[in-house]
Structure formats: C-alpha cells, structure tokens
Amino acid sequence: MVRVDSAVAYCHSYLICYSMDVNTNVPLVEKEEISVPSFSKQSLDNLSTCDIRLQKLFLSVVKEMDCTILCGYRNEEDQERAFQKGLSKVHFPHSKHNTFPSVAVDVVPYPIDWNDRQRFVDLYHAARRHAIVMRIRIRWGADWDMDGNYWEREGWEVDGPHFELAPDMLKLN
C-alpha cells in the first residue's frame, strides 16, 4: 500500500512529493516532482488584503490553474493611480477594491498572455466551480450582469482580471 505524503516542501511553484510505504515509512521513490502551482510571495501578499472568502477561493483555484494576483486592496493613492492609468473607472472610495479587506481581486492566468482571452474564460470557469463547492457567489468583470454572456462591454484589460463577491454575498456581512 502506497500513500503520497504531500506538502513536504514547497519549492517555488512546485510541490515536491515523497512516496512512502505507509507501513514502514520507507521512501519508495527518492523524490518526485508533481506540478502543483502555488502563488508567489507577491501574489500571496496581494491576496492577503482580500476578504477571507476570496483568499480561500483563489488558494484553491491556483492548484488547478496557475494564476497571479495582480491586486487586492487599493488605498486612495493606489486607486487614483489605477484611475489615471485607465485600470479603474472610478475614484476612491467607489471601487470594490477600496474596502478593507477588499471584496474584489484582480487575477490573471499565469504565464500572463493578454491576447489569450480564452484562458481568462477558463480561469473564470475554474473559479466558479471552486466557488460553488465553497458556497460562494462571485461576479466576474467580463460578465457584470451575470447573464452568462461575456465581454458585452469594452475595457476588457480592466474587466478580464476582475473578480468580486456577488452583491448577495456582501449583504451577509
């Protein structure tokens, strides 16, 4: 009988696994690398500024699909900078990124390819699946009215990475 003793060591974005004989604890394979993506320090720092439900969600999602957390909470200075750059359409404090913890998070598939919209859709579908399991409802920036039709309005570089807790989740707070 063989079990895999997981979470032995994290090495950048790979989990190093050791297969052990469960009775003797003798390693059967010296070292086996399996590809389980995990967040970089910067992504974790960004994610840590978000609502705990978004943290749990994307810590789960990243194991299935590698991604990068671009932004969680934005203070007034960050928000005005984002507005100037065209990355946000509103001034402080009107973005969902401006509450602390943030109820919005910007996430992109990793490696980042802004021309590959399908991977953004794939990331949303992965996030939605994990969210259903966790009983969380999310709204994606490419489907603001939540009707299942994506990219109905312009500004996709702004909206494509944007995920937020759905309005009914905020009422429960």
Ligand SMILES: [Zn+2]
């Ligand atoms: Zn956003």
